[in-house]
Amino acid sequence: MVSRDTFLLTLALVSAFLVVSMDAQSWDVAVAIRNRIDFFSKNGTQTFNLTVDKDAELRGLAFDYVTQTVYMSDSKNSDIFMYSHKLDEKSSVSPSVLKPEEGSKSTAVGIVFDPSERTLYWTDQSLNALMKMKIPSEENPKPTPIRLHNFTDHKPHGIALDICNKHIYWANSYSSKHSIERSNLDGSDRKVIVDTELFRAYGLAVDHEGGKLYWTDDSEGYKYKIERSDLNGNEREKLWEGTSQQPVYIAVDKDTVYWTDWGSNAVWKIGKNPTTEEEPVKFVKYKILRPRNPFIESIITRENTENIDCEAILRRQNKPVKNIVLPASPDEFHNHVTNDTAETTQIDKNCRNNSYYDESTSSCRCNEGFIGVNCETLSPCNNYCIHGNCTLDNKGLPQCRCTSSYVGKRCERYICDGYCLNDGFCSVSNAMPSCKCEHSRGPRCEYTTELDELCSQYCMRPENTLTGINITLCRCGEWNGTFSEFSFSAEQPMSSTIIVWTLVAVIGTLTIVVGVLSYHVHKLRRRPRIRKRFVGGKRGNTQLTSRPQGPTDSYEISIENCCNMNICETPCFEPKLRTTPTKSKSTKKDEKNSLLDSMEGADSC
Structure with missing residues (x-):
C-alpha cells in the first residue's frame, strides 16, 4: 500500500512536470540574466525561468523551435562555454555543447541557430572570429568548430541570421571602424552593408516576416539609436533615438522591438511602426545587484524563430525560392528522424494555433491568419489588409479588396484623407469623395479668394x-x-512722409547756402574801383594834372586800383590792410602781389 507522503510527493512531481511542459510552450520572450534565463509572455508576465550553473555568466541565446532547445553561451566558465537545454525536460542542468580547444579560451557574445542546417553560428571576441559548428548528433557526437571569418581590426558583437536568404550578419563594435557586414553561410560574398553614422553597433536582429535588419547603436556621449534597414542595408531609417541608455542586444517579433539596456538594467520595447507620440516603455525592470557591472544580456523572441514560411516570404520579395526545407513543427522533425522520409504533409488530429479537427472533412479547420495542413504556418494574409479582405494570388502573394471608404495597397488610407482643401468637410458617396466648403469654393474647396482677402487683413x-x-x-x-x-x-x-520731410530739409539747406553765396557775390560787385589815367606824347613830356589837349599823336594809359605810384591825381595813403614787406629775400613779383592784395580796402587811393 502506498503511503500518503509517497502519494503526495509523486503528485507534486507529476504536477511540476506538467507545469514545466506547459510553460515550455507558453513563453514569448527570453532574457539571459547572470546564470539563468527568464521567460516572459508578451504582457511582461514571467512564466518560468531556467537556472544553469551558479558560476555561469550567460551572454548569447539561441532557440531551436523544432526540438524546443535553447542554446546559451557562458563567458566565465573556462571549461564549458556553451550549453543546451530542452525546455520540456525538468532538469536544470544543461549538458555541454562545446568545449574550447586545449589551451585556448573562447567568449561567444552572440549566437544564432540555423534549423535547416542544424548549425550554430557565433561571434567570438577571444578568438576575434566568426565561428560555426554543427549540432552534436549520433553520427557526429563531437563536431569541430570552423572559423568562418577571421578579423584583424574588428570587435565582433551582435549576430543575426537570415534563414530564408541564407545570409549571416554581424556587427563590428570597434569604435574606430564601426560597421555591419554580411556574407553567405559558407563565408563567401562578404560585404559591408552599413558603415556610416555608426558609433558602436552592438545588437543585431533579422525580422524574417518584415524583411528588415534591426540594430542598436550606442552613440557617442549619452545618446543611443534603434535603427533598421532592408536586408541589403538600403532604405535605412531611425526607429527611435533617445538618451541615458546603453542598449546591447535586440530582438523582434511580429509587431514589437525589444532591447536590453545596461544603463537601467531593464528590457525596453516599442512598436515596429511607432507613431510620433509613441515612446519606449519598460518591458521588465531588474534590481541592480552589482553596481558598475551590467548583468542583463541577450534577448530572443519565440515568434521570430518558429514557423518561418520561407517560400511565402521569398515569393513576397519576388525572389526565387531556394532549396530550403524547414520542418514545420517538432512533430514533423521527429517524424523525419525516426522514419527517414520526406513525407511531411501527413494529416493528424494535432491541429495547431487553436484550430480544430473536422471529422467530416478529415482536415484541420484553421483560424484566421493560419494556413497549412495542421494550421501550423502563419498566412501571408495575416494582418495584411487593414481595411479590407485579403486573398492570395496565383503566386501566393497577398492582395487586398478594400472597402468603399479606403484605398491603397493594404487598404491603409482613408479615401477622404487630404482630399478636401481649406478645411472643407469630406464625405463618401458611392465610393467617391465629395467636399462641402465653408469659406471657399470648387470641387475640392481649392478656390479661396474671399477668404484670402479677409485672412490677410x-x-x-x-x-x-x-x-x-x-x-x-x-x-x-x-x-x-x-x-x-x-x-x-x-x-x-x-x-x-519721411521722404517728403527729408526733401524739404535738403531744399531748405540748399536755399540757405544759395542765399549766403548771393550775398557775398553782391557785396563783391559793389566794391569801389580806382582808375588812374596817364596821358603822354611822343616827345616824352607828360601833363600831370589834366587830360592832354595837344597833338593827336599823344597816348593814354589807364591803371586801375593803383597806389603809391610816381604820379597820382590825389594823394595816396597807406591802406590799413597793407601787409608789411618781409625782410626775406622775396622777389619783386611777390612784393607786387602783396601790394595789390592790400589795395582791396576802402582807404586805398
Whole structure:
C-alpha cells in the first residue's frame, strides 16, 4: 500500500512536470540574466525561468523551435562555454555543447541557430572570429568548430541570421571602424552593408516576416539609436533615438522591438511602426545587484524563430525560392528522424494555433491568419489588409479588396484623407469623395479668394475683428510671403512722409547756402574801383594834372586800383590792410602781389 507522503510527493512531481511542459510552450520572450534565463509572455508576465550553473555568466541565446532547445553561451566558465537545454525536460542542468580547444579560451557574445542546417553560428571576441559548428548528433557526437571569418581590426558583437536568404550578419563594435557586414553561410560574398553614422553597433536582429535588419547603436556621449534597414542595408531609417541608455542586444517579433539596456538594467520595447507620440516603455525592470557591472544580456523572441514560411516570404520579395526545407513543427522533425522520409504533409488530429479537427472533412479547420495542413504556418494574409479582405494570388502573394471608404495597397488610407482643401468637410458617396466648403469654393474647396482677402487683413492686424468667419481658419503662419507684401503696403504712407520731410530739409539747406553765396557775390560787385589815367606824347613830356589837349599823336594809359605810384591825381595813403614787406629775400613779383592784395580796402587811393 502506498503511503500518503509517497502519494503526495509523486503528485507534486507529476504536477511540476506538467507545469514545466506547459510553460515550455507558453513563453514569448527570453532574457539571459547572470546564470539563468527568464521567460516572459508578451504582457511582461514571467512564466518560468531556467537556472544553469551558479558560476555561469550567460551572454548569447539561441532557440531551436523544432526540438524546443535553447542554446546559451557562458563567458566565465573556462571549461564549458556553451550549453543546451530542452525546455520540456525538468532538469536544470544543461549538458555541454562545446568545449574550447586545449589551451585556448573562447567568449561567444552572440549566437544564432540555423534549423535547416542544424548549425550554430557565433561571434567570438577571444578568438576575434566568426565561428560555426554543427549540432552534436549520433553520427557526429563531437563536431569541430570552423572559423568562418577571421578579423584583424574588428570587435565582433551582435549576430543575426537570415534563414530564408541564407545570409549571416554581424556587427563590428570597434569604435574606430564601426560597421555591419554580411556574407553567405559558407563565408563567401562578404560585404559591408552599413558603415556610416555608426558609433558602436552592438545588437543585431533579422525580422524574417518584415524583411528588415534591426540594430542598436550606442552613440557617442549619452545618446543611443534603434535603427533598421532592408536586408541589403538600403532604405535605412531611425526607429527611435533617445538618451541615458546603453542598449546591447535586440530582438523582434511580429509587431514589437525589444532591447536590453545596461544603463537601467531593464528590457525596453516599442512598436515596429511607432507613431510620433509613441515612446519606449519598460518591458521588465531588474534590481541592480552589482553596481558598475551590467548583468542583463541577450534577448530572443519565440515568434521570430518558429514557423518561418520561407517560400511565402521569398515569393513576397519576388525572389526565387531556394532549396530550403524547414520542418514545420517538432512533430514533423521527429517524424523525419525516426522514419527517414520526406513525407511531411501527413494529416493528424494535432491541429495547431487553436484550430480544430473536422471529422467530416478529415482536415484541420484553421483560424484566421493560419494556413497549412495542421494550421501550423502563419498566412501571408495575416494582418495584411487593414481595411479590407485579403486573398492570395496565383503566386501566393497577398492582395487586398478594400472597402468603399479606403484605398491603397493594404487598404491603409482613408479615401477622404487630404482630399478636401481649406478645411472643407469630406464625405463618401458611392465610393467617391465629395467636399462641402465653408469659406471657399470648387470641387475640392481649392478656390479661396474671399477668404484670402479677409485672412490677410486679419493676419496683418490681429487686433481687427472679423465677422462672419471663423478666425481659426486663418493660418497666419502660412501667409509669410503675402503678409510681408501687405505689410509693405501698410507702411507706405509713413515712408512717403519721411521722404517728403527729408526733401524739404535738403531744399531748405540748399536755399540757405544759395542765399549766403548771393550775398557775398553782391557785396563783391559793389566794391569801389580806382582808375588812374596817364596821358603822354611822343616827345616824352607828360601833363600831370589834366587830360592832354595837344597833338593827336599823344597816348593814354589807364591803371586801375593803383597806389603809391610816381604820379597820382590825389594823394595816396597807406591802406590799413597793407601787409608789411618781409625782410626775406622775396622777389619783386611777390612784393607786387602783396601790394595789390592790400589795395582791396576802402582807404586805398
